[in-house]
Amino acid sequence: MKPIYYCLLTTFCLLLISSDRLIAQIPGSLDSLENYVQSHSPTDTNYVNALLKMGNLTTRARANYDRADSLLRVAEKLAIKLSFDRGIYQANTFLGTNYYLSGRPQQTLDYLLKALAIAEAKKLSPRVLANAMTNLGTAYRNLNQHEKAIDISLRSLRMQEQYNIQPRNENTYNGVGLALKEARRPREAIGYFQQALALNQQLKAPYGIAITEQNIGRCYDDLNQYDKALAYYRTALKHARESESRLLQSDILVNTGLVLRELKRLDEAKRAIEQALAISIEQENKGAMATDYFNLGQVYEELNDYKLAELNMKKALALANELDDSKKIAIYTQGLADLYGGMKDFQQAYVFQLERNQHMDSTITVRTSAEVQRMMAKYETEKKEAQIKLLQQQAKLNRQENERTRFQTNVLIAGSVLLLLLGASVSAWLLNRSRLRRLEEAQRLRRQIAHDLHDEVGSTLSSISMLSGHTDALLSQNRPETAQKMVQKIYTDARQILESIDEIIWTINPGNDSLQRIALRLQEYAQPLMESKAIRFSFVIDPTLETAPMSMEVRRSLYLIGKEAINNLVKYSGATEATVRFERKDSKLQVVIEDNGQGFDLTQPRERTGQTSMKQRAEAMGGSLDVQSAPGQGTRLQLVVNP
Known part of the structure; x- marks a missing residue:
């Protein structure tokens, strides 16, 4: 199971720059920033810069998204109070970064659109505008809106060239590279990533270097050049450690483990994923822990260490259940079913296969129930509106009837009777026609179900029946190994029947x-x-x-x-x-x-x-x-x- 890859949103475009003098006064580490904030009064832009930098480091280094969110919102309020335009812009940019890394793409886009609007309205520098466009490109890419992503990234590059902005924003090149990679053009993407890497190296920015090296590794991974990918992951991990970003280290370690698994270097893959898991536990990131446990279980499965594979996959499933992540639950229960099948523990394999099917059914049921409720509410509303309209029309007719003469009334009554008789005749004809059509549809549906059950279930049940009899004979002949193969075939056929019946039921359900x-x-x-x-x-x-x-x-x-x-x-x-x-x-x-x-x-x-x-x-x-x-x-x- 591939992890979520964390792409570079920002580097220098997100650093809080007020002036060289003010930056010199702001500490660099989280602990020193804590002391600074506690010992200074919140009355100037320098204090806003400290809060913003503290929020950014809390996101990147510790992945404490709630704490970072609180710090950044306080910074935004103070920046608005001080009319500190750049601080307002940076607060919204950092909030977008925080939502991006915590996996909320729509909120990411909302805040980065707001940041660009602020930069344009406040007429901030061309560099800031170009950086805002670059950040927005990442948000669009995260929502799979690749055309918008490449368009805004190229606009940023053109602005940097127009105003000869030096140094160029390395993240713009990263953005174009990622768009090319996602468009399955990894060789072209590597060229843009190399330019981003050179800029990061000039700036001596270990965090940006690590991100870019990881992106190059991912391109070589796509090209199945696993040795080159591994080399870039190794150097990326070294620079991630220099930047003290635990979140980034975990991501690179998982990528390293997966490529080592492709190279069949399973012991090394196990160690890399174990290190990633240790960081996930340290960060108390249950989603990442679940992914790491499952990946580790799959490595143990390839090592034929089924007990440890079972232990790790069950831990992954327990965390997925705790998080109520239906997608992961389905994947992990299927993984356990396959694991037990490989262990020839067909009873447990059957149990987990049923659990997986039931969970998927319940998920569909919840969605179907919600849809039914929505449709019923709409129907009731339309019915009431129709009743009101009918009452209004009836009242209007009553007023008209009171104004007409007796002769006109008699004519109207006679005409109405004729219309009713005609309507009754037409309705009876339509009803009979509708009943005939429904009967034909029912007959066609019955034939389809009978055909499907005969083709997809009948023959398989016959096979299971014969295999069961043959298994009894093999056991009576003291041939357990051959009998076990028959049992495995029965398990496979039974699983196929479950899937076939599920598909037939799903197909004939009018709700689908x-x-x-x-x-x-x-x-x-x-x-x-x-x-x-x-x-x-x-x-x-x-x-x-x-x-x-x-x-x-x-x-x-x-x-x-x-x-x-x-x-x-x-x-x-x-x-x-x-x-x-x-x-x-x-x-x-x-x-x-x-x-x-x-x-x-x-x-x-x-x-x-x-x-x-x-x-x-x-x-x-x-x-x-x-x-x-x-x-x-x-x-x-x-x-x-x-x-």
Whole structure:
């Protein structure tokens, strides 16, 4: 399971600069800053600078986000009172940094947008404006708004060139590099990171050097050049220790452990992750602790030390339950189920597999219940509005009837009777037609369910029945090893039946008749598979498509095509990054699944890829499926269909 990578938001653009004289008066360490704040009166900008620097160090060095938030808000209030424009700007920038590192991307964007607005309104220097744009680029990138990220970063670079700002802001180059990396152009990204590294080295900034070296290591990791990646992680860790940033040290250690695991240097990987875990415990960061325990458990599993693997994965699961993190709970229970399967403890594997399935079901149930409540509230509101409108119309009719003559009233009554008779006849015809249509739909649904149960469950149950009888015979013949293989096959078949029945039930549930439900189902299926192979995975859906209705037949075919493609990607691609996108193409739905893996030759016959089956399903629902791949260039699958 890959950790959350902490990218460089700021370095010198976030240092609190009032004047050289004032900076000289402000201490550099957290302890000395504490003493300074306690011994000075909050009456001048120097005091604001001290609070801001203290808040920044509390975020970066100790990861105490609540404490940092309090300090920065006090600093902002004092800066406003003193009309200290630069201090107001820096307070909002630091608050954005604090929210970024604590994993709240929308709040990060809000505060960094506010910081840029303040810099523009107060006409702060071009350097400050360029820095604010650079910071904003990081916020956009954190929300996967890559076009906005690259646009604002390039605007910052142009401003630095226009005003010949020296030295250049190294974080701007980091921002462009990260955007290129996320666009799967790691070789180009390395060039920008190298420029950022040179600037940080000139400034002798160990924190910035460490961040940039880690980014270069990550690019070589993407290129599967693990020895180069490891070399950069080693030097990054050295500079992170110089900067005294425990949070950054932990992140680099986890990256180091993961690349050592790729190199099959498992003992070294274990030591690196253990060091990261020690820092997470020291920082009391339960989310990071859970991730570290699970990664450590997976290393022990590869070392065939199943007891320690079990112990660490259970600790990870306990922390995930304590944090009520449904995503991690699903991943960790699946990891334990797989671990027990490898240990041939099929009873425990079955228990954790059921727990994982039940947890995912309960998560969907909570979301479904909330959606039902929302829809019911909307329905009740609309019903009341219709009743009020009907009463108003009736009152109007009554007034009109009182003003009309008896003759007109008789004519109206006669006409109404005729209309009612006609309406009754039409209603009866429509009702019969509706009943017939519902009956046909019910019959079609029954045939579909019977077909699915026969194809996907019946044959597997027959296999289990035969295997069970064969197992009894093997045990009576005193052949336990062969019998154990039969039991493992029964376990695998039973798990397959559970998944098949779950998919059938999900498919026929009318509450899932929307593209949003299909996307959610595919994402929940893909995420744990991707993380089990350490594949960095992103899932994007066009917001305009979320509520698009989808028939049962199209929904089922779309889900099965996506599932087959994701399975192929995880099993055969050898990828480090993968993306699933749901997009609108003209009036049609376009689903793109792509990876940066080893690819394959489309002209050569291949087994187990299921391409023929996927294309047949696509054609059956009136769509088209296109697969693009070449050796060493990854694979891109594009499905286009009417929603």
